[in-house]
Amino acid sequence: MTAAAPARASSAAEVVSGPEVALQLEGVTKSFGRRVLDGVSFSVPTGTGLVILGRSGTGKSVTLRTIIGLVRPDSGRVLVGGEDVVGMTRDRLNEVRKRIGFLFQNAALFDSISVGENVAFPLRRHTRLSEREIRTRATEKLAQVGLAAEYTRMPAALSGGMRKRAGLARAMVLDPPLLLADEPSAGLDPLTSDEIDHLLLQQKEQSRTTLVVVTHNMASARRLGDRLLMLHEGRVRAEGTLEEFERNADPMVRAFLSSPNAG
Amino acid sequence: MFVEGAGELSLFGFRAIRDAFRPPFEPGEILRQLHELGLRSAPLIAVSGLAVGVVLSMHTRASLERFGAESMIPAGLAMALVRETGPLTAALLLSGRIGAGIGAELGAMRVTEQIDALEASAVDAFKYLVVTRTLACVIALPILTTLMNFSGMLGGFLAERAASGMSLRLYFDRSFSLIDVTDYVPATLKTMVFGFIIAITSSYLGFTTSSGTEGVGRASTRAVVLSSILIIVSNVVLVRLIFFVFPGLQR
Numbered sequence: 203m204t205a206a207a208p209a210r211a212s213s214a215a216e217v218v219s220g221p222e223v224a225l226q227l228e229g230v231t232k233s234f235g236r237r238v239l240d241g242v243s244f245s246v247p248t249g250t251g252l253v254i255l256g257r258s259g260t261g262k263s264v265t266l267r268t269i270i271g272l273v274r275p276d277s278g279r280v281l282v283g284g285e286d287v288v289g290m291t292r293d294r295l296n297e298v299r300k301r302i303g304f305l306f307q308n309a310a311l312f313d314s315i316s317v318g319e320n321v322a323f324p325l326r327r328h329t330r331l332s333e334r335e336i337r338t339r340a341t342e343k344l345a346q347v348g349l350a351a352e353y354t355r356m357p358a359a360l361s362g363g364m365r366k367r368a369g370l371a372r373a374m375v376l377d378p379p380l381l382l383a384d385e386p387s388a389g390l391d392p393l394t395s396d397e398i399d400h401l402l403l404q405q406k407e408q409s410r411t412t413l414v415v416v417t418h419n420m421a422s423a424r425r426l427g428d429r430l431l432m433l434h435e436g437r438v439r440a441e442g443t444l445e446e447f448e449r450n451a452d453p454m455v456r457a458f459l460s461s462p463n464a465g
Numbered sequence: 466m467f468v469e470g471a472g473e474l475s476l477f478g479f480r481a482i483r484d485a486f487r488p489p490f491e492p493g494e495i496l497r498q499l500h501e502l503g504l505r506s507a508p509l510i511a512v513s514g515l516a517v518g519v520v521l522s523m524h525t526r527a528s529l530e531r532f533g534a535e536s537m538i539p540a541g542l543a544m545a546l547v548r549e550t551g552p553l554t555a556a557l558l559l560s561g562r563i564g565a566g567i568g569a570e571l572g573a574m575r576v577t578e579q580i581d582a583l584e585a586s587a588v589d590a591f592k593y594l595v596v597t598r599t600l601a602c603v604i605a606l607p608i609l610t611t612l613m614n615f616s617g618m619l620g621g622f623l624a625e626r627a628a629s630g631m632s633l634r635l636y637f638d639r640s641f642s643l644i645d646v647t648d649y650v651p652a653t654l655k656t657m658v659f660g661f662i663i664a665i666t667s668s669y670l671g672f673t674t675s676s677g678t679e680g681v682g683r684a685s686t687r688a689v690v691l692s693s694i695l696i697i698v699s700n701v702v703l704v705r706l707i708f709f710v711f712p713g714l715q716r
Binding site: 267270271272292296297299300302304306307308311312313314323324327328 | 579
C-alpha cells in the first residue's frame with residue numbers, strides 16, 4: 203500500500219470492534235509450507251458487504267475457510283459475532299457455523315441426494331420443523347433462486363449456473379446472519395453472474411445479512427461491496443470503499459481495476 | 466512414510482470406534498448405508514456363493530470319490546464354507562465392491578469440497594461419513610457371510626444333485642451333521658473385523674484424497690488392494706485367536 207493512497211492496509215490495532223461488527227479478523231496468519239496469510243486483519247460491520255479481491259493464490263479462499271473454521275490459523279483471532287472461532291470446541295464451532303452460510307466456488311452440492319434435499323439438508327439437521335414445513339421452506343428457497351421446478355433433479359443434471367444457484371439456496375436456507383461466497387460468478391456467463399449477484403444483494407438487503415464475497419469480477423465487486431479489500435501475497439494491500447479504491451494510486455490496485463478481465 | 470501412514474490409519478480407526486459411542490448416532494444414515502453397502506451387495510454374494518459351492522463340490526467329489534467317501538461331500542463342503550471359505554471369500558469380494566465404492570465416493574466428495582460443505586453445514590463429516598459406513602460394514606459383513614455360506618451350500622447341492630441325484634433334505638441333513646455353533650459363530654463374527662478393516666481403510670484413503678480425479682482413482686484402487694491385504698493378514702491372526710479360544714476346532 204502506498205503512503206499516498208486513501209485506502210489503507212489495516213492492522214489489528216485499527217480494527218473496528220463493537221456489537222455492530224459481524225466479523226473481525228485480527229492478525230491472522232496461516233502457512234501451508236509457504237506463508238499464505240500474513241497478519242490479515244479487517245472487520246465487517248453487520249449488514250454490510252465486504253468484497254475480497256486479489257490475484258489467484260493470494261489467500262482469499264483460505265481467508266473464507268478460516269472464518270468458518272475449515273482452516274485453523276497458525277496465529278491470530280477470528281471473531282464471528284464477537285466469538286473467537288479459533289480453538290473452539292467442535293460443538294461450539296458447529297453452533298457458530300449454523301449462523302454462517304457458505305457458497306462454495308463449485309457449489310459443492312451433495313451429489314447423492316436431489317437438489318431439493320440439498321437445500322433441505324440444513325433444515326433437517328438443525329431445526330425441528332415437520333417434514334411438510336421442511337419441504338415448503340426448501341421449495342421457497344429454490345423458488346427464490348428460480349429453481350422451484352428442479353426439486354427432485356439430481357445435482358449432476360444441472361448446469362453450472364443452476365448448481366451455483368442451488369448452492370446459494372442451501373447457504374441461505376437457515377437465513378444466516380453471515381453469508382460467505384467464494385467466487386460466486388466464477389465460470390458463469392455475465393447474465394447468470396448478474397443473477398447470482400442480485401440474489402446475494404437481495405439476501406443482504408431483505409435479511410440484513412452480512413456478506414463476505416471473494417471475487418475477481420470487478421462488476422460483481424462494485425455491486426456487492428460496501429467496502430473492498432485487496433489481498434496480495436497474504437497481506438491486506440488495500441481496503442476502503444469503491445470510491446476510495448478508484449482514487450487509489452497503488453499500481454497493484456490500479457492494475458486490477460483497469461484490467462479488461464476485471465469486469 | 467509407511468509407518469506414518471500405518472499410524473494415521475490406526476488413529477483413524479480408533480477415532481471411528483470412539484465416535485461410534487458418541488451422539489448424534491445418525492441412525493438414518495446408518496440404515497441408508499446398510500442398504501447401499503449391505504443389501505445391494507447381496508446379489509453379488511449370492512451368485513458368487515452359488516458358483517463357489519458348485520466348484521468346491523466338484524473338487525471335493527473328485528477327491529473323495531477315490532476313497533468311496535462321496536457321502537461326506539455335503540459335510541466337508543459345509544465345514545469348509547462355514548469355517549473359512551465363506552467368510553474369507555465374502556470379505557474379499559466385499560473389499561472389492563464396498564472398498565472401491567467408499568474410496569471413490571469419499572475421494573470424490575473430498576475433491577469436490579462436499580466434505581467441507583458438510584463441515585460448513587455444522588455436521589461432523591467424520592461421524593456422518595466414516596462412522597456410519599463403518600457401522601454398516603460391521604453389521605453387514607456377518608449377514609452377507611451367512612448368505613455366502615448358504616448359497617455355497619445350495620451350489621454344492623445343485624452339483625451333487627446333478628452328479629448323484631441326492632435329495633435336498635438328505636444333502637442338508639448331511640451338511641449340518643458335522644457343524645455346530647462353534648464352527649459358525651467365531652468364523653462369522655470375525656467378519657465384523659473384516660468389515661471394520663474394509664470401511665476404515667477405504668474411508669481413510671477417500672478422506673485423505675488429493676490431486677483431483679486422478680487421486681480419486683488412486684484412492685479407489687488402493688482401498689481395494691490395501692483392505693484385501695489387511696483382510697488376508699488379519700485372518701491369520703484371527704484364526705489363531707479362534708483356535709486359542711476354541712481349541713476343539715483344531716480337531
